[in-house]
Amino acid sequence: MFRTSSIIIEHLSKDRKLLPLLKTLEPYQLMKRKNVCLRLCASIMSQQLSTRVAEVIFKRFLELYDGNEPTAQQILDTPFDKLRAIGLSNAKVNYVQNVARYMLEHNADDKQLNKMTNDEVIGFLTPIKGVGRWTVEMLLMFTLGREDVFAVDDLGIQQSMAKIYKLDRTDKKALREKMIRISEKWAPFRTYACFYLWKYKDMK
DSSP states (O other), X not given: OOXXXXXXXXXXXXXXXXXHHHHHSOOOOOOOOSOHHHHHHHHHHHTTSOHHXXXXXXXXXXXXXXXXXXXXXXXXXXXXXXXXXXXXXXXHHHHHHHHHHHHHHTTOOHHHHHHSOHHHHHHHHTTSTTOOHHHHHHHHHHTSOOSOOOOTTOHHHHHHHHHHTTOOOSSHHHHHHHHHHHHGGGTTOHHHHHHHHHHHHHHO
């Protein structure tokens, strides 16, 4: 059950540095999406690509299944060369197939993942080769609709926080520690704070 935007804004407003963003940017509405396996594969496909290119490749991917969302078994059964032909690198094809295989081997589905805590989801999915913590954090936010995720290693989040909070980005370890410390005051709505920080970056 998602909170109303007024409750979230009231809580985040306690951070005076964040307050100007809350006043000028529209609040973000979280939503849950089905087919976790497909969303995870889509996230892998989009890595290091522009949004436009990622959308084109994902559209081609769905066209392999007549525009329908494929199951993990269908993805795994798709020939390697067919996946390469839509614009995926060899590595990404392997990673996508790794995801499908892992989900099948562990009988993992949306219901199972929705019952897990954030840390449990991260611990469950990061053993898949090609799936890192950042990828799972994006899944937690955009697919599972979790309200309290902080993507500390996201470049856009780092850039926005460095500007807003006047943080030094030269020492990566110190930067992460400071970011995590700042983010603690946003809990349990850190996901929403991340959306505001992304929007702030897009405005610059």
